[in-house]
Amino acid sequence: MLSPYLVVGGVVLVGVLLFVAAMGARRLIAPSAPTPAKESTYECGVDPVGEGWAQTNVRYFLYAFLYVIFAVDAVYLFPWATVIRSSDLALASLAEVGIFVGVLLIGLAHAWRHGLLRWL
Amino acid sequence: MIASMAGALPTEFVMTQISYAAVLPMLLVFGGAMIGVLIEAFAPRRFRHEAQVTLTLLTLVAALVAIATSARDHQGITAAGAVVIDGPALIFQGVIVALAAVGVLAMAERFTADEADAFTQSGAAVPGSPREAAAVRLGATSTEVFPLTLFAVAGMMLFPASADLLVMFVALEVLSLPLYILSGLARRRRLLSQEASLKYFLLGAFSSAFFLFGAALIYGYAGSLELSDIATAVQNQSGMDGLLIPGVLLVVVGLLFKVGAAPFHAWTPDVYQGAPSPVTGFMAAGTKVAAFGALLRVLYVAFEGVRWDWMPILWGVAILTMVVGAVLSVTQTDMKRLLAYSSIAHAGFILVGVLALNQKGVSSTLFYLVAYGFMTIAAFAIVALVRSSGNEATHLSQWAGLGKRSPIVAGVFAFLLLAFTGIPLTSGFTAKFAVFAAAVAGGGTWLVIVGIICSGITAFVYIRIIVLMYFSEPAGDTMVMTPTVMSTLCISLGTLVTLWLGIIPSPLLDLASQSTLFLR
Numbered sequence: 001m002l003s004p005y006l007v008v009g010g011v012v013l014v015g016v017l018l019f020v021a022a023m024g025a026r027r028l029i030a031p032s033a034p035t036p037a038k039e040s041t042y043e044c045g046v047d048p049v050g051e052g053w054a055q056t057n058v059r060y061f062l063y064a065f066l067y068v069i070f071a072v073d074a075v076y077l078f079p080w081a082t083v084i085r086s087s088d089l090a091l092a093s094l095a096e097v098g099i100f101v102g103v104l105l106i107g108l109a110h111a112w113r114h115g116l117l118r119w120l
Numbered sequence: 121m122i123a124s125m126a127g128a129l130p131t132e133f134v135m136t137q138i139s140y141a142a143v144l145p146m147l148l149v150f151g152g153a154m155i156g157v158l159i160e161a162f163a164p165r166r167f168r169h170e171a172q173v174t175l176t177l178l179t180l181v182a183a184l185v186a187i188a189t190s191a192r193d194h195q196g197i198t199a200a201g202a203v204v205i206d207g208p209a210l211i212f213q214g215v216i217v218a219l220a221a222v223g224v225l226a227m228a229e230r231f232t233a234d235e236a237d238a239f240t241q242s243g244a245a246v247p248g249s250p251r252e253a254a255a256v257r258l259g260a261t262s263t264e265v266f267p268l269t270l271f272a273v274a275g276m277m278l279f280p281a282s283a284d285l286l287v288m289f290v291a292l293e294v295l296s297l298p299l300y301i302l303s304g305l306a307r308r309r310r311l312l313s314q315e316a317s318l319k320y321f322l323l324g325a326f327s328s329a330f331f332l333f334g335a336a337l338i339y340g341y342a343g344s345l346e347l348s349d350i351a352t353a354v355q356n357q358s359g360m361d362g363l364l365i366p367g368v369l370l371v372v373v374g375l376l377f378k379v380g381a382a383p384f385h386a387w388t389p390d391v392y393q394g395a396p397s398p399v400t401g402f403m404a405a406g407t408k409v410a411a412f413g414a415l416l417r418v419l420y421v422a423f424e425g426v427r428w429d430w431m432p433i434l435w436g437v438a439i440l441t442m443v444v445g446a447v448l449s450v451t452q453t454d455m456k457r458l459l460a461y462s463s464i465a466h467a468g469f470i471l472v473g474v475l476a477l478n479q480k481g482v483s484s485t486l487f488y489l490v491a492y493g494f495m496t497i498a499a500f501a502i503v504a505l506v507r508s509s510g511n512e513a514t515h516l517s518q519w520a521g522l523g524k525r526s527p528i529v530a531g532v533f534a535f536l537l538l539a540f541t542g543i544p545l546t547s548g549f550t551a552k553f554a555v556f557a558a559a560v561a562g563g564g565t566w567l568v569i570v571g572i573i574c575s576g577i578t579a580f581v582y583i584r585i586i587v588l589m590y591f592s593e594p595a596g597d598t599m600v601m602t603p604t605v606m607s608t609l610c611i612s613l614g615t616l617v618t619l620w621l622g623i624i625p626s627p628l629l630d631l632a633s634q635s636t637l638f639l640r
Contacts, residue, residue, distance in 0.1 A: 089135070092135070103154065106154050106157050106158060106161075107157070109157075109158065109161050109162075110157050110158075110160060110161040112161075113160075113161035113162060114161070
C-alpha cells in the first residue's frame with residue numbers, strides 16, 4: 001500500500017548516492033594546489049570587496065510583493081484565456097476575472113496612494 | 121494507478137454553483153474591508169477615522185443581519201463542497217461578528233486625540249527614529265487597523281464554515297495574517313509589540329505548516345480533502361492508519377496552536393502582552409471562537425470514526441492546558457500576561473466541552489465561547505484605560521487601591537473577574553456548568569474533576585486581584601482615563617452580556633442546542 005512511496009524514496013536515495021559518488025570521485029582524482037588567489041570568492045574577475053555578509057536594500061521587498069501578486073494573477077489569467085470565447089462561460093468568467101483583478105487593483109491603488117511605488 | 125486517476129476526472133467542465141445568499145455575510149465583510157482599503161487610499165486624513173469606524177460597524181451589523189436572514193434560509197453545502205452553511209456554522213459566524221463589533225468599539229477609542237489611541241502612528245518606522253517623529257508631526261494615522269480587522273473577521277467566519285481542509289487552511293491564513301500585523305501596532309512599548317508580532321508570526325507559520333502537512337497526509341489516506349469524504353473513508357477503509365493517525369494529530373495540533381492549548385500555548389502570554397490591548401481582546405475572543413468552531417467541525421464531522429485514537433491524546437491536552445493555565449497564572453505579575461494564562465485555562469475548560477462528543481458538547485462549547493468572548497473583550501478594554509505615566513499600567517502592583525481611586529472601573533473589572541472565576545449570576549458560572557455537565561454525560565468525569573480543581577486555583581488568582589484593588593492603599597501615579605462613548609459602549613456591552621447570560625442563560629442555551637447539527 002505504501003509501495004509507491006518506497007519507489008519515490010528509492011529514487012531519492014539513488015540520486016543522493018550519485019551526487020556523493022561524483023563529488024567523492026572528483027575529490028579523489030583531482031589535483032589540489034591552493035593559493036590565496038584561488039581560495040578567494042570568484043566575482044567575474046573583479047576583486048571581492050568586503051565580507052560575504054552584507055546589507056542589501058530592503059526597499060526591494062515592495063517590488064517583490066507586487067511582483068508576486070501579479071505573477072499569481074497571470075497564472076489564473078492563462079486558463080481563463082482558453083474559455084473566454086466559449087458561449088456559455090464568456091460573460092460569467094469575464095465578470096469573475098473582473099472581480100479577481102479588481103481586488104488586486106484595490107491593493108495596488110492603496111500601495112500607489114501611500115507612495116510605495118515611488119523610488120526614494 | 122494513473123489510469124484509475126484519469127478515470128476519476130470529470131470529462132466535462134462543470135461550472136461551480138455558489139449559493140450567494142448563503143455566503144452573503146462573508147462577502148459583505150470582505151467587501152467592507154475592500155471599501156476600507158479604498159478609503160485608506162483616497163479619503164483625506166482627517167475624515168478617515170470616522171469613515172473607517174462607521175464603515176466597519178455598518179459592515180458588521182449588515183453581516184449580522186445577513187446571517188440571521190438570507191444565510192439562515194439558504195443552508196447547505198455550497199461552492200463545490202468548499203463551504204458549508206449549517207446550524208453550527210451560522211451561529212459561530214454570528215458570534216464572531218457580534219464579538220468583532222464590540223471589539224472594534226474598543227479599538228476606536230481615541231480619548232481627546234484625533235486618531236485611535238491604542239495604535240502607533242507609523243507602524244513601519246523604527247521606534248524612536250526621526251521617521252517616526254516626522255510621522256507623528258504630520259499627524260499620520262493607523263486607520264488601516266479597521267480594514268485589517270474586517271479581513272481577519274472574514275477569515276474567522278470562513279474558518280468554522282469550511283467543508284474542506286484546504287479551504288480551512290486558506291481561512292486560517294486569512295484570519296492570521298491581519299492579526300500578526302495588528303499585534304505589532306501598539307503605540308506604547310513598541311519594541312515589545314513588535315517582538316510579539318514576530319513571535320506570533322513565526323509560531324503561527326509553524327502551526328500552519330503542521331496543519332498543512334496533516335492535511336497532505338489525510339489526502340494520501342482518503343484521496344480527498346473534503347471533510348465528508350474523509351469521514352466516509354474513515355468509516356469504510358481499513359489499513360493505512362500510518363497515514364491517517366499522524367494526519368489527524370497534525371491537523372489537530374495546527375488548530376490547538378490557534379486555540380492556545382498547552383503544550384502549544386507558548387506564544388499566548390508574549391503576544392497578549394505585547395499587542396495593543398483592544399486588539400488582544402478581539403484576538404483572544406475571535407480567534408478562540410473561530411478555531412474552536414473549526415476544531416469541532418473537524419473532530420465531529422471528519423474524524424469521528426477514529427475517536428478512540430485521538431480521544432486519549434486530547435484528554436491529555438485538555439488536562440495539561442487547564443493545569444498549565446491555572447498554575448502559571450498564579451505566578452504572574454503582569455495583568456495582560458495573567459489574562460493570557462487565564463485564557464489558556466479557559467481554552468482547557470472549553471476543550472472539556474469539545475471532548476464530550478455529543479450534542480451538548482457543541483452547545484455548551486458555544487455558550488462558553490460567547491461568555492468568555494464578551495468578558496474578555498471588556499476586560500482588555502478596561503486594561504487599556506488604566507494608565508501610569510502615559511503607559512498602560514499593566515503591573516499588578518499598579519492596580520493596588522484602584523477601588524478607591526475609580527470605584528466604577530474597579531467595580532466593573534471585579535465583576536468581570538468574578539465571571540472569569542465562574543461565580544453564580546455571571547455567565548462564567550453557567551458556561552462552566554454547561555461544559556462540565558456535557559463532559560459528565562459524555563463520560564469525562566475525570567476531566568471534570570481536574571477542571572473543578574483548576575477552577576479553584578484560578579479563583580485564587582482573580583480574588584487576589586479583587587483584594588488588591590479594594591483592600592490595599594493606592595500607590596504610584598496610576599490613574600484611569602475617562603473613556604469616551606466608544607470604550608464605554610464596549611465595556612458596558614461586554615459586562616451586560618456577561619450579567620445577562622448569568623441570570624437568563626436559557627435563550628442562548630436554547631439557540632445553541634437547536635443548532636448543533638453539522639451537515640455532512
